Amino acid sequence: MSENFEKEKNKDACPTRNIDSTWQDFWLLLMVLWKRALTMTGFLTRRIHLSLNLTFLFVLLTPLPRSLQRRSSGLEKFYDNAILSRAAHMIRDRKYHLKTYRQCCVGTELVDWMLQQTPCAHSRTQAVGMWQVLVEDGVLNHVDQEHHFQDKYLFYRFLDDEHEDAPLPTEEEKKECDEELQDTMLLLSQMGPDAHMRMILRKPPGQRTVDDLEIIYEELLHIKALSHLSTTVKRELAGVLIFESHAKGGTVLFNQGEEGTSWYIILKGSVNVVIYGKGVVCTLHEGDDFGKLALVNDAPRAASIVLREDNCHFLRVDKEDFNRILRDVEANTVRLKEHDQDVLVLEKVPAGNRASNQGNSQPQQKYTVMSGTPEKILEHFLETIRLEPALNEATDSVLNDFVMMHCVFMPNIQLCPALVAHYHAQPSQGTEQEKMDYALNNKRRVIRLVLQWAAMYGDVLQEDDVAMAFLEEFYVSVSDDARMIAALKEQLPELEKIVKQISEDAKAPQKKHKVLLQQFNTGDERAQKRQPIRGSDEVLFKVYCMDHTYTTIRVPVAASVKEVISAVADKLGSGEGLIIVKMSSGGEKVVLKPNDVSVFTTLTINGRLFACPREQFDSLTPLPEQEGPTVGTVGTFELMSSKDLAYQMTIYDWELFNCVHELELIYHTFGRHNFKKTTANLDLFLRRFNEIQFWVVTEICLCPQPSKRVQLLKKFIKIAAHCKEYKNLNSFFAIVMGLSNVAVSRLALTWEKLPSKFKKFYAEFESLMDPSRNHRAYRLTVAKLDPPLIPFMPLLIKDMTFTHEGNKTFIDNLVNFEKMRMIANTARTVRYCRSQPFNPDAAQANKNHQDVRSYVRQLNVIDNQRTLSQMSHRLEPRRP
Known part of the structure; x- marks a missing residue:
């Protein structure tokens, strides 16, 4: 990789450091931010010089936690340098309503400044969260002691006062401050989302905005204890959840025998469940819940809850809100019965998007399927299809869940005859005109569903004799009817196109079995x-x-x-x-x-x-x-450009990813043996992740020279950086996980010789792998990317498995369609990632690197972790 590229990477990176406590970093961030702003403006007033001295003299005299007191003396010089690096245009006296507020910043300006200074802040919301971290720690305060940071024309103040003048820092000292800026920015970017969430949850429910509720709802989607709840209930909970925290382990949250007043969900930490005479019967951790039984049964607490560790965070739902949500859910539930048995359960929800709730008009209501028999679910979707052209997109979205998931509860051998029966159905009541209108609209709805079904399944239908026979029979029926019913002619060309394409593809030489x-x-x-x-x-x-x-x-x-x-x-x-x-x-x-x-x-x-x-x-x-191999390929590998390797890896990964059908994720989740279908394309793509991961470990463990190992570390970090640029997150994470493998991470002597620049890159990459809060760091990163992109497939599989195992497929002999909807929503991620074509890098595409192409497609690796660990210990024996 060229030197210019490395400099550019260094400029944009947000490295992290191992820090015992966040206190030091908050002060450090504050000082470095001011220094950075000074660098931009190039001047300081004497008045501000005086103010800064006493401000940070107070900081230095403030007692630090014991763990930091031993380290603080070495930071004094750095503090002094940073004190003198404050932006005059941002921090000044301000007047508002005839009152003067000394040495203040404006919330909107702080957000603007944060977005300009660091690539770690991708949105104003994220920047607000980063400043909120400082507000929570008392480093930054609203002048009237507001408890949270807002992106508004509000005044915020750091520690303020005036004192004697002090000399400006030298260029070397300024450079030192610059180097620390992105360290602290990354720390704040990692802590910001949680701080922002706490800020929202601390608001009274009535003050939460629509955006606030959406952020809470997104968080609830990944909480294990809530996985079985419907979308409507989760949205209701978003409006009433309250944040509660306790600092000390051993705190009793409630005692056995007390009245149940709240339901709790653990956000952070763990608790012990204690029963009189038995002691601790179990321990609950992040994502678990407790306290609901007493509310449901209106009974005393069956056990005591004691905090197992310090600094535990909870989401709390009070009894009144809990009971109201249950009442609302039941009131909005419609049950269709046949022979005194439920056959379809619907839930009334507001129609449209969030914007439909604004203004004076009442939002429309619609019914979503919660559960039902397969036949009634199909019947409901056919009845609710809107045929107006303007509503095509909304209708397709509603049908998509059924079309994707029907294989779980209504395979083609049941679906196809049912569709034929619905297509030919005739009403038994009404006038002749009403009967004709009903029959026509019914046929058009069935055609609409078949079109979407065939479009989604595509080539998969070629291997299903029942489906192929149905399509041919259905096309003949529609063609015959179209001769007599003009309205059907509009849909006939599209149906003809799909049927012919599937039939011809099945007969094409390249589509015959390979x-x-x-x-x-x-x-x-x-x-x-x-x-x-x-x-x-x-x-x-x-x-x-x-x-x-x-x-x-x-x-x-x-x-x-x-x-x-x-x-x-x-x-x-x-x-x-x-x-x-x-x-x-x-x-x-x-x-x-x-x-x-x-x-x-x-x-x-x-x-x-x-x-x-x-x-x-x-x-x-x-x-x-x-x-596996006994000799590494470093001799060949080191001659190849890191960018060329990343590009060819991305091309190959995209080919593999593009072959994965969405249905393979469904088969994998519910068990391929239940469908007698292959998931070969998904299996190979998942295996590719492991292959790249072990390739990294293999090459490093097969390299006996320490200097060469350092070069390999640099090479892999560069390749990971380029994969990230190409939005190939699957290979990016595979490389980072390979570097995190214990056989590599324990090579302390090798890592010590790695330049600090690359250590910072790796630390930034590793932070994206943080599994806390259900991989929040990764999810935030992906949310900012536009397609095409290659996702981290193992996490996608984990999400679907999480939903599958946490929810029953059938409830009281009815299909749990809410579960189907959640799994379909996750599987659609694959479609979104491929919604735009992958356009190769023009400069790379014009190169003829057949050797690189062949190399990345034929990796030879050791996949035995025990062998790799033994090799690692031979390279660097355990220290006595």
């Missing part, structure tokens, strides 16, 4: 475009025996283990008692179940399939080739 090699490519690395792997594609795969001999089988990618056993038995001449075993490079063995499908793509990077009688299971051992 034969894949064990590495899941076609053997032609120069192929123009990677095609998605289909379940009917065949794979040539080696299955090993106990003595490490192997037989090669040719089976469909989506073949079940039972079919694999049959293919192996045909080759071996006997299949009695055979089992199929997944063997990792570390020797971990898993016996596969007969109904497991698409097992080839679920292997670990160096994993292999073994076939043996059950009695030989314990005798199976890994192949020597599974151990």
